Structure formats: structure tokens, C-alpha cells
Amino acid sequence: MSRNVNRPFSPSVEDYVKVIYKLQQSGESVSTNAVSRRMKTTPAAASKMFKVLADMKLIEHTPYYGAKLTLPGEKVALEVIRHHRLLELYLHQALGYGWDEVDAEAEKLEHHISEEFEDRIDQMLDYPKLDPHGDPIPTREGTIEPLRGTSLVDSEAGETVTVLRVQDDDPSALRFLAKMGVRLNGQIRVVDKQPFNGPLTLQIAESEHTLGRELAGQIFVESYSEQEIAVGGETWK
């Protein structure tokens, strides 16, 4: 196993690359605007950083159009994301952190752990494949499984689905959903779906709840029949 033993990139560079990676999953080319919004800086800062990243060959940047990661850039992003998701799972499993707490702590630590630390918690967790929100953990080698599930908003009334993944960025949303009974690998029956972008009525465990389109969009599911065995992230506080 060789792999970049010394990560020569600053936390800031790592963060930009990570954000670009996530943004380019949805749309093709990534704009300075989109990046700066996510990073809570100004577009000017992102624009400058794009130049730095382009010099480092981590992105290809066509001025006024946007950027996309190079192969090395993608490797860097996946290494950071690997750290993040391993840390999330570790904090959850080993230290009892809640669903909603892991993201913030992992965010701070992801740039500062050694490969040694990464390997040890990976081993401790028995080489997990998913983080506590159902996101795939990249491999050491820099590969990653595709995101699983389709959005709950696309399910039809009457369907019963299994929760595979939940958007992890907003702690209060996570707490809200958890309180409602939403669990990874748990079942949800779509009782009703109001038209005109109205809320969904869901049956979770024994009780019924209504949920707005926005939050429902953050839950990714598969039809109940086609389940597989989940490998990680299946325990809860």
C-alpha cells in the first residue's frame, strides 16, 4: 500500500476540494459562486482559490465558466471525505455521539488525523462501508461506491420504502427526523402525497406524520422489496 503518505495540502485547500467534489456530483461544472456560498466566504475568495487549485493541478478551471476536479483532485477529495466519514462513524460507534453531532466534530478533525489514525479506526470499525447517514466511505485507494437510493419525494402514495441515506448537513433537521422515527434501514410507508408541492403523509413504525417536500427530499430510499444488507452505520443512539 503506497498512497500519499504525506498530505501536503492545507486544511483550506482540502476543504475547497471537498466542496467542489460534492457540488460536481449534482451539476457538471462548479462555479465560484456555489463554492463560496457553501464555504461561507465571498466569491472573490473562491475565485482566487480556484487559481491556486488550478496551479496545483487539482482542478481544471475555465475562467467565467467553472471548474472540475482533475483525477488527482478527486483523489484528494475522496481522502478527505474518507477521513470525515470514518470519523463520523467512529464518533458515533465508539464515543456515543448522536446522529446530529458527528458532522461538526468530524469537520474539525478530518484535516488533522494521520494515516495511522485513519487505519486504526478503520480496523476498529471492521472496515465499514457506510457512515452513520448512509453515505459510502471511500476506500484507501480513492474509490467510492455510488450514492444509494432515490429521493423520498419521488415515491408514490402507497409505497413502502427502506431508508438508505439521509442528508447530513443540518443537525437540527437530523434531530427533527430522528424524533419523527426516521432511522437508517427503517421502513416508511407513504400514506399520502398532497399535490401542489404539498406535504407527504408518512407512516413510520406505528404512527403517522406529515413531512414537507423539502425535508422529504433529503431522505433517500429504495422500494422495500429490493433491500440489501447494510454493512455499517446501522446502530443509533
Place this chain on the structure above:
Amino acid sequence: MSRNVNRPFSPSVEDYVKVIYKLQQSGESVSTNAVSRRMKTTPAAASKMFKVLADMKLIEHTPYYGAKLTLPGEKVALEVIRHHRLLELYLHQALGYGWDEVDAEAEKLEHHISEEFEDRIDQMLDYPKLDPHGDPIPTREGTIEPLRGTSLVDSEAGETVTVLRVQDDDPSALRFLAKMGVRLNGQIRVVDKQPFNGPLTLQIAESEHTLGRELAGQIFVESYSEQEIAVGGETWK
């Protein structure tokens, strides 16, 4: 417990304060030179930083003479040291890090863990009092027990002593001592002590070893009879 919930100091400031704390344990006033040597920067950088720290009221600095921590400065230092030593012990106990490996990893993480993390590993470790090298772990409240033991070089031939503490800065020295059988809370019999700053002959477990004054100076012991129960850091890889 209130305690400074947001640590508003940069990693750099925290590091300087920590180094000053350690240096002022031996000599009274701490010089920019001594600090810069430890931090592997230039005296100019330390001199600049002394001014910053003085403005922050973390140190009192008399130009051309030296500096010492204020009470708030000491609190900051002890908080950082608490993080460091808790992390060392956690890495050792929970993740199987070796004696010699914990310092470097803790060094990187100490500035980036939350109070939440600190509390959780503290609890996980059952509120330990000593780190894996026998150094006392400061309390949340910013107090610390005095360093235990007297240097092995001051022991006389014929004495049998218990190892209470070992200097932690040099990993290769730690590996060397570990290979020789030096263990926290282990016994050492001083068989002989050559004059003219010559080496000591030690009996550790069944075998005899010779050890130079320099390394012997890094081992802190107490006379075998006056032992107490050690509360933390007593297990080994």
C-alpha cells in the same frame, strides 16, 4: 461547570503558551531563544509572538529579560496540556498506539477537539489522572498535580526504585527504553553507578543493562518502599 466554552486562541498561540508553560517549570523566566528552539522557528518569530501574547494578557513580558505566564495564560496552557495528555492516553488505551507514537498524534489533534470530545474520552477513560508517560493530566478546572519522582541519575547504587514517569518528547528514546524493559510502575535496581558521569548499570526484570546519564536523567522514580497506587497509564502495548 462553565469553563471557557469557546477557545478563542489560534493553534499557534496555544502552542506558544504550552511551550512557555513547560519551559517555566525548569527555569523561572522564559526567553524567546528557548521558545524558538523548541518551536523550531526563529527567535524573531518568538519575539513577535511574545508581544502578541502580552497584548492578550497571557504572558508578562519584560523586554530583553523574558516572559512568564499570567494566571489566564496558565489556564490556557493547562487546557491544551489536558487535551494532549487525555488524547495520548486515549490513543494508547482505545486505539492501541505505542508508547512512542502517542505524542506526535496528540500534538496534531490537541488544538482541534471540542470540549464535548474532551469530556467523552475523559469519561471513557474513567477520569484518569496520569498519561501513558506518567505525567499528570490537568483537571477541567485548570489545576494540576505536581510532577512525581526524582531523576534516576540521582539514585544511588544498591537502591531499588519504581518508575513513575518518563520524558515523552523523543520517540526513539522511548522505544529504546521500552526495549530495555523500562515500564511505568516497573522496578529498577541500580546495580552500579560509574563515576565521572559514566553510565549506570541497572537490573530490570531478570537482565542487566547499562544506561548513559542522559537517558537515565529522563526517567523519574521513587524509592521502592514509598509506592502509591497509580491511577492511570498503567497498561502497555
Place this chain on the structure above:
DNA sequence: AGTATTTTTTGAACTTGGTTAAATTATAAC
């Protein structure tokens, strides 16, 4: 005491990552 040496501080300059305001380019609207 007076000079030489060492230590400490200061000043100018650089790097990284940020801001605000102005200029530039793309996109949308009529």
C-alpha cells in the same frame, strides 16, 4: 571600565487566506 560577543528586538518582505469595491464577461430581456 571598555570592548567583544551573544541575545533580543525591530523592520522590511513574503505567504496564505480572507474582505470590499471596481472592472469585466456572460446571460437574459426586450
Place this chain on the structure above:
DNA sequence: GTTATAATTTAACCAAGTTCAAAAAATACT
């Protein structure tokens, strides 16, 4: 197709933390 608007980049500047070289102060030497 010109014009208005929105997005992007550039320019000038700030702050933290560093370096190197020079100046200033303390210490040591004889």
C-alpha cells in the same frame, strides 16, 4: 441586437505568522 442584470474576476488592502538582516541591549572577557 442592444441593453440590463447577474456572475466572475481583478485590484487594493488586511491579518496572522513566518523569515532574514540590521539595530539595540545585555553579558562576558580581560
